[in-house]
Amino acid sequence: MQKGSERRIKDELQRMPYEPLLPVERKLILGSLLLGAVLLVLLLWTTRG
C-alpha cells in the first residue's frame, strides 16, 4: 500500500503541472524579503549601536 502510494507520488512529481505564481504569493515573498531587509538594518543597529 505504502509502496503504491510512493509510486504514485513519484509519478506526480515527474508530471507536475505548472501553477503560475499568484499575486498573493508574490506579495508574500516580497513582503517577507522587505520585512527581513528592514528588520536586518534595525536589529543590527540595536545590536551594534
Add this chain to the structure above:
Amino acid sequence: MPRISEDWLAVWIGLLVFALAAATMFGVDLLGWSITSKVWVEPAKALAPVARGSTVPALLSLAGTYLLMLALTCAGAKCLGAHLPRFAAAFTALFALSVLCSAIGHYAYIAATPDKFDRLGITWSLNLTGESGYIIALLLGLAIANLLPRLAEALREAVRPELYVKIAIVIMGAALGVKSAETFGLAQSVIWRGLCAVVEAYLIYWAVIYYVARRYFRFSREWAAPLASGISICGVSAAIATGAAIRARPIVAVMVSSLVVIFAVIELLLLPFLAQHFLYEEPMVAGAWMGLAVKTDGAAIPAGAITDALIRARAFAVSGVQYQEGWISMTTTTTKIFIDVFIGVWAFVLAIIWTSFIEPKPGVRVGAAEIWERFPKFVIGYVLTFALMLWWCLGDEARIGAAKPATEVANVYRQLFFLMTFLCIGLVSDFRKLREEGIGRLAAVYAVSLFGFIIWFGLLISWLFFAGVKPPLASG
C-alpha cells in the same frame, strides 16, 4: 497507541536525569558512578566513572549506566507504544555501539589536544577531540544502513534520533544555565543576537526558497511550501508543521523529511570541519552558523557540540588561546531553540494566508491554538533546566562551584544520548533514495538551495550578529 508525545517524554526523562544529577549540589552523589570516556593510550583507561576519585570499577560503572538508560528509555518506549522486547534488544545494541564509538573517538592519536601530549606520552594527534566519537557513530550508522540493511531493520524499534536528541537538549539546559550565570552579560547578548539572527533567517530564507521552488523548479504550492520550510527553517518539524498548516497531504511532508535527514548528514560531515579551519578566530559566528545552516535538531545541536570542541582545539593549537567549553554549543542551541519556537508561529501565519487568500475553504478557520499545538514541547524542559540553574547560581556565586560537578554528571547522559542520535541519524539515512525516480527533482531543489544559498546566507547573518563576540577564556 502512544500515551504521550515524544516531546513530553523527552521532557520527563530529561528532567529526571537532571534531578538525579542535581542531587550532587546538595551533597548526595546519586550518579557519580556513571561511565564516561577518557582520552586514552592504553585501552584499559578508555572508560571510567565520571566522579573524580570514584572507586567503582569501570565495568560496573558501564553496566550501571546501561541499566539506568535502559530503564528510562524502556519506560518511555512503553508509553510510546513500542514493542518492548524488540526495543530493549535494539537499544542494547545501539548503546554498546555508541559507547564503542565514543571510546574510539577518545583514542589519544585521534582526540588529544597539544596540551595533553606530554601527559599521554605522545608527540602528535589528529587533534579532533573526543567529540570525533559522534562522527564515528554517524559513519557507523551510515555503513549499517547502506551496507547491512537487515541489521538496520532489526535495530529499527530503538532508532529514535529525535527522542534522544530532545532528551539531550533538556539535560544540556542545566549546564548552559550554569555557564550563563558565570558570564551573565555575554549570555544575554548571545540570546538577543540569536533571536535577531533567527528572525532574519525566517523572513529571508523561506521567501527565497519558496520562490526558487515555485519559479525555477516549477513545484506546485502544495509541494513548495513544506519544501521551503524543510530546507530553510528546521527540517522535519517545519516541513510537517507547514504541510499541516496549508492542508497538504501527509505524504508531502514525509517525502521532504526523508531528504532533510540525508542532507543533514552531508552538512554534519562538512560544516564543523569548515568552521574549524576558517572560523576558529570567530567561534561564536561558527556556533550560530551551525544553528542556522544545519537542519533538524538531531543534527544541528550535536554539530554545535562538535564545532565547539574542534574550534577550541584549533584556536589553542594555532594561537594558544583557550576558550571556555560550551559557549559555541550554547550559541548553536540558542539559535536552534528559537527556530523551533517560531515554527508554530510561522505555520500559523502560513495557515492564515493559505486559508484566507491562496486556497480559501469556506468554513475553515485558523485559531491561535494552532501555535500551541505546533509548539515543540521539549523546549519547555530545556528552558526549565536552564532557568532553574541560572536562578540558583545567580543567587549566590559560591553555588556555581557546587553546580559544576552536577552538570558534569548530567553531561555523561547528554553525551550518550548525542552519540545515540548520531548513530540513529546514520541508520535512517538511506542514500539509495537519491537515485529513485521522481525524487531527483526534490533533491535538486534541496541541494541548490542548501549549498547555493542557505549555508552562505546563514554564515553572513551569523557573521553580522556575532562577529567580534568571543567566549570567555578558560584561564582567567
